[in-house]
Each structure stands twice: as C-alpha cells, then as structure tokens.
Amino acid sequence: MADTTPAVPSRPAYRKLSVIVPIYNERNTVGEIVRRMRMVELPVDLEVVLVDDGSDDGTRALLPQLADSTVRTVTHDTNRGKGAAVRTGLQHATGDLVLIQDADLEYDPDEWPRLLAPMMKGRARVVYGSRFTGERRNMQLSSWLGNRLLVGVANVLFNTTLSDLETGYKLFDRQLLESLHVTADRFDFEAEVTARVLSAGERIYEVPISYTAREREEGKKITWRDGATELWVLLRCRFAR
DSSP states (O other): OOOOOOOOOOOOOOOEEEEEEEESSOTTTHHHHHHHHHHOOOSSEEEEEEEEESOOSSHHHHHHHHOSSSEEEEEESSOOOHHHHHHHHHHHOOOSEEEEOOSSSSSOGGGHHHHHHHHHTTSOSEEEEETTSSOEEOOOHHHHHHHHHHHHHHHHHHTOOOSOSSOSOEEEEHHHHHHHOOOOOSTTHHHHHHHHHHHTTOOOEEEEOOEEOOOGGGTOOOOHHHHHHHHHHHHHHHHOO
C-alpha cells in the first residue's frame, strides 16, 4: 500500500547570520549598538559588517576600536546612501542569512531570535519586523502618515497585506537577496527591495518588534522627499516591462 503520509518539509541548514550595519554620522550610538549586538544569543554563527557611509562627525575614527573576529568595518569615501551601503556590506558578508541593522538605537538586537525563528523553521525566506504590531514609542504623525501611505500603495500594487514597509529590520535568505538585483542607493532601497521580493512571488513573513522612534533633532534622517521617491519606485517596479 502506498504511503500517504504528507511529506514534512526539510528545514534549511542556515549556519551564519551576516548583519549589515549602514552608518552615517552615528558617533553617539554606534558603540552601544555594537555592544548590544555582541550580547545576543543565536542558533547560528554571527558576523557583523559595519559600513561607514562617508561620516564626517568622527564616527569613522571609532570603528577600528569596534572591530574584532566577528566585526569587520568597510568605508565609503563619500556619503552614497543606505542602499549603496547595504550593497557594499553584502559584498563583504559571508553568511547565508543577511539582516539589516540600523546604527541608531531605534531597533533592539534582542529581537533577532524572533526574526530568525520563521527562517530556521523553513516557513519563510524573507522576514520583516513590524513596528506597528509590537511595543513602540510612537513616531511623529508625519512619519506615521508616510508609512501608512507607502505600505497601502504597496499592498494594492502587489496584492499583499504588509503592515510595515519602512521597517529597518529586514532579514533575507542570502541567495534570494542577491537574485533581486536591487539598485537603489538611498532610502528608496526599502521600497525597491520589497517590490522585488513581491514581484518574485515571495511572501514576506512579518513578526512584531519593539521600536523606539527618535526625532529629527536626535539624528533622524529620512524625509518626505525620500517618501516621494519610494512611491515612484513602487510604481516603477510594478509597471516596468
């Protein structure tokens, strides 16, 4: 008699997490975020790639002090943008999992195991940490409205139900991320990588994360102009031939 027991999908054998940290003028926070990253207990090996994106506030002078066997540093001579920094970091990363970690203190590395869990169980190849389903210090109204607009447009264009497109916590299967061929240099990376994932037929797994929003005077860099560019990127990716 034929065996009709459903096959159990095998779990992917991920071995190393590469955390890419784009950095621009984060002298006051980069040391603390590296300290927090080193404290996280993980089911895989850890590699951290710090990418200084042309900082001019003294950040670059601090980075050699942070390097060790698991933390390496890369520099851009000029400020090229978050997307460019992520691509540079990917060139130097060796892990089969890739996570993007901002250098400010808005996102807590203690959330990493929560992001990793669906990947390790074979449930997803892309995981986003959603700021709108977990604990948070509320962001400014203008930032909230911009986020709601962008994610709403993305949901309509790509027939999905994301709650957070702009999240700084995006975790990828390395092979998938490299196959997307994302070219955005600045904050429009967030929109393009999301659009490319969805266009490729992948569904994004979301988990709730905590979030501590910072204000403009504390170093917040993204502006409404970036949001307008991202809106255009979503439309271009959806309708480009």
